[in-house]
Structure formats: C-alpha cells, structure tokens
Amino acid sequence: MGFPIERRAEHGVGTHHKRHALLLNGKSQPSRPLGHGYPSAFQCFRTASIAEDAVADAVRSAKFNGYAPTVGILPARRAIAESLSQELPYKLSADNVYLTLGCAQAIEVILAVLARPNANILLSRPGYPYYAARAAYSHLEFRHFDLLPEKGWEVDLDRVEALADENTVAMVIVNPGNPCGNVFTYQHLKKIVDCIKGFQNISSDPATFIQFHKSLREPPRIFFSKIVEILKEAADICYDTIMEIPCMTCPSKPEGSMFVMVKLNVSLLEGIDDDVDFCVKLAKEESVIVLPGVTVGLKNWLRITFAIEPSLLKQGLGRIKAFYQRRAKKIQ
Numbered sequence: 001m002g003f004p005i006e007r008r009a010e011h012g013v014g015t016h017h018k019r020h021a022l023l024l025n026g027k028s029q030p031s032r033p034l035g036h037g038y039p040s041a042f043q044c045f046r047t048a049s050i051a052e053d054a055v056a057d058a059v060r061s062a063k064f065n066g067y068a069p070t071v072g073i074l075p076a077r078r079a080i081a082e083s084l085s086q087e088l089p090y091k092l093s094a095d096n097v098y099l100t101l102g103c104a105q106a107i108e109v110i111l112a113v114l115a116r117p118n119a120n121i122l123l124s125r126p127g128y129p130y131y132a133a134r135a136a137y138s139h140l141e142f143r144h145f146d147l148l149p150e151k152g153w154e155v156d157l158d159r160v161e162a163l164a165d166e167n168t169v170a171m172v173i174v175n176p177g178n179p180c181g182n183v184f185t186y187q188h189l190k191k192i193v194d195c196i197k198g199f200q201n202i203s204s205d206p207a208t209f210i211q212f213h214k215s216l217r218e219p220p221r222i223f224f225s226k227i228v229e230i231l232k233e234a235a236d237i238c239y240d241t242i243m244e245i246p247c248m249t250c251p252s253k254p255e256g257s258m259f260v261m262v263k264l265n266v267s268l269l270e271g272i273d274d275d276v277d278f279c280v281k282l283a284k285e286e287s288v289i290v291l292p293g294v295t296v297g298l299k300n301w302l303r304i305t306f307a308i309e310p311s312l313l314k315q316g317l318g319r320i321k322a323f324y325q326r327r328a329k330k331i332q
C-alpha cells in the first residue's frame with residue numbers, strides 16, 4: 001500500500017504555473033497549482049536520473065528509431081513481466097503485457113475491444129471522466145456505481161449487483177484512486193471480485209496494464225521510498241489544514257495516489273454558488289487552482305492535489321484558508 005508515482009498532465013502545470021498567476025489576477029502572486037496531476041513538474045518529484053539516462057541512451061543509440069510492434073517491444077514487455085512477477089503469487093510472461101502510451105491509450109484499446117451491441121460497462125462515481133467519454137464514443141453504455149465517502153471510498157457493492165447484468169462486459173476499478181486518494185484493502189478487492197464473478201462476461205483474472213517505465217531491472221528503490229515519504233508528508237499537511245477550514249470536510253485521509261476529495265459546504269460562504277464558482281473565485285482572488293468536484297462526478301466537492309513541493313502546498317492551503325475567512329458568512 002503506497003503512493004504510486006504517476007505522471008499525469010491532464011491539467012497543464014509545471015514551468016508555466018507562474019504565468020497562470022499573471023493571467024488570473026493583477027497581483028504578482030505566483031499561482032499554486034493544486035488541481036493538476038503532474039508531480040514531476042516539481043524538483044522534489046523529479047524522475048530518477050537513472051530513468052532519464054536510460055531514455056537519453058535509447059535515443060542516442062539510434063537502435064529504436066523504427067516502428068515498434070503495437071503491443072510494445074519484447075525486451076520492455078519481458079522486463080515489465082519479470083518486475084511485476086516479483087510481487088505476485090504467479091509468473092507473468094511478456095505475452096501478458098501490452099504497452100501503451102499512458103493510460104489514455106490503454107482505455108481506448110480496451111473499450112474499443114469490449115464495445116459490442118447492447119454491452120454495458122460499470123464506472124465509479126466519482127471517477128476519471130475519460131472512461132465515460134470513450135465508452136460513449138464506442139457506443140458502449142456506461143452505468144455508474146458510487147464510491148462511499150463514509151466508508152473510505154469503498155465500492156457500493158449493493159449498487160454494483162443491481163446494475164450488472166448479462167451484458168456487463170467490464171467494471172473499472174482505479175486503485176489507488178483518482179480522484180479520492182483511497183487504497184482498497186485486499187479484503188474489499190476480494191469482495192468486489194466475488195460480487196462480479198457471477199456475471200459471465202466479466203473475467204476476474206488479473207489484468208496487467210502498466211505505463212511505460214524504464215530501468216525495471218534495477219528499480220531505484222531509495223528514489224521511490226523518498227518520493228513516498230514526501231507524498232505522505234504532503235498528504236498529512238493537506239488533510240490537517242483542510243480539517244481546520246470550516247467550509248471543508250475531508251471524509252478520509254488519502255492513502256495513495258496524489259489526490260484528496262473534499263466536501264464543500266457552500267452555505268457557509270458569502271457569494272459562492274457552487275464548486276465551480278468557488279474554484280473560479282479562488283483562482284481569481286488567490287491564484288490557487290483546484291478542480292471542481294463536478295468534473296469527476298460530485299457536485300459541491302473539490303479535488304485537491306497534494307503532489308507539489310510541500311512548501312508550495314502549505315502556501316496554497318494557507319491562501320484557501322484566507323479565502324474562506326474573507327468569504328465566511330457572518331453569524332447574526
């Protein structure tokens with residue numbers, strides 16, 4: 001159970017985040033991007049040099065300039081299979097690995113394969129929106145089951161049972177979770193498998209999809225444990241500060257990924273209609289960017305990223321607190 005390292009760029013940040021500030025408000029206050037999913041923009045989350053060197057060496061070798069097989073080159077698939085097998089009770093082979101350009105391409109491949117007339121797929125709410133968009137594109141019906149905040153974002157299994165039928169071809173489980181930052185226990189994953197295995201079109205066999213990663217033969221373990229430590233510290237800072245802001249509630253502390261879902265009580269705020277309004281005004285007044293929950297399926301929630309330099313995170317959260325204090329409704 002940890003904080004997997006993911007490189008995500010769905011909300012452009014990085015070297016451009018200072019420029020955001022100038023666009024969003026007249027003050028020369030640099031922005032604090034707590035809405036993105038792109039930690040390696042920050043020095044403390046920078047990719048290990050062993051990985052950077054491996055990529056540079058591959059380019060300079062001129063050995064990999066031709067068209068690669070669609071499923072990925074054999075040595076890379078073999079290295080991934082060997083690496084993953086170390087932590088599994090069975091052995092994967094290179095044939096079990098299909099390499100894609102990020103998860104988005106994996107989603108495209110899988111959904112295109114699964115789509116057929118009358119088929120449906122089960123997706124979580126809140127969830128990453130691309131699954132529904134891509135399912136619709138393939139005319140694959142999607143049905144939402146809830147993740148339960150009061151139960152550490154576990155799957156609402158009763159709802160899954162009610163939604164699934166003989167035309168259900170897949171259920172998407174994101175673990176560790178985006179946007180909730182939860183990590184399912186082994187027992188809960190087992191319950192999910194027990195719940196869905198009655199539906200003949202879903203196989204509960206393990207599927208293995210991984211983003212391209214270098215240097216798997218010599219995993220830089222110290223590098224990873226350092227990153228996990230920083231993420232844990234950042235998750236603590238985030239959770240503790242949010243709990244001090246009266247209009248926000250955090251039902252569970254994040255245990256993985258780099259996000260936390262925060263419930264917003266707009267009735268405690270002056271002049272704020274909903275989560276989108278909150279995010280727009282926060283960006284304008286404080287140059288802090290957070291993601292409105294409605295974009296991941298939960299209105300009047302916020303998704304906050306803690307994968308930024310801890311000092312910048314503290315500043316960003318401090319500004320959210322100041323925003324609350326300025327906007328708090330005065331008790332008559």
Ligand SMILES: Cc1ncc(COP(=O)(O)O)c(C=O)c1O
Pocket residue numbers: 007008009010037101102103104105128130174178211
């Ligand atoms: C659950 C989930 N699926 C898919 C993606 C897309 O991944 P990628 O940026 O690797 O294409 C993301 C990215 O954040 C994600 O969180």
